[in-house]
Amino acid sequence: MARGHGVTVMASAAACTVGFAALPVYEVYRAGHPPAWLTGLDLLGALGLPVAVIPHHTNAEGGTHDTRFCYLGELRPAGPERELPDGSTALEIDEHTAVVVEPDASPARVRVWGRGVMTIRRRGWRAGVLVPGGTTLP
Numbered sequence: 001m002a003r004g005h006g007v008t009v010m011a012s013a014a015a016c017t018v019g020f021a022a023l024p025v026y027e028v029y030r031a032g033h034p035p036a037w038l039t040g041l042d043l044l045g046a047l048g049l050p051v052a053v054i055p056h057h058t059n060a061e062g063g064t065h066d067t068r069f070c071y072l073g074e075l076r077p078a079g080p081e082r083e084l085p086d087g088s089t090a091l092e093i094d095e096h097t098a099v100v101v102e103p104d105a106s107p108a109r110v111r112v113w114g115r116g117v118m119t120i121r122r123r124g125w126r127a128g129v130l131v132p133g134g135t136t137l138p
Contacts, residue, residue: 015093017041021052021084037083047103050088055095092119097133111136 021037037052044051084090093099094116102109112118114133121128131137 015053015055015099018043019052019091020045020050020088023052023054044101047101047108050085052084052088052090054090054092088122090121092121092128094118107138109136109138 017040019040020042022040023035024033024038027033040052091099097112097114097116097118099118100111100113102111112131112133112135116133118131119128120131
């Protein structure tokens with residue numbers, strides 16, 4: 001995590017600890033454990049953002065295995081997503097994409113940088129809001 005001038009940047013695996021929940025990707029993808037949420041550090045909770053962050057959403061390195069959707073494949077995230085509390089949000093962040101949270105900016109903002117998108121989902125993986133790189137949101 002890097003912090004300075006009111007900006008916090010989390011990268012890759014550290015990103016999944018930013019929310020109140022995290023998926024144990026290695027255990028699911030490599031060891032075959034069922035998808036389930038673990039308690040995250042909830043750093044964004046201090047900003048009033050009840051989110052679970054899912055990095056590497058568009059990974060394509062699996063060869064014959066579907067490694068998209070945080071190495072879980074297209075259908076598997078739907079199970080854990082249904083277990084998120086009401087009112088919470090899943091932020092899916094594509095590979096080669098960063099989400100920069102600037103709580104000290106006036107007004108506070110979130111910027112998406114990179115080649116991919118951040119997808120915002122609430123209780124349903126099929127209908128999400130796609131936020132492309134180059135976008136700034138309040």
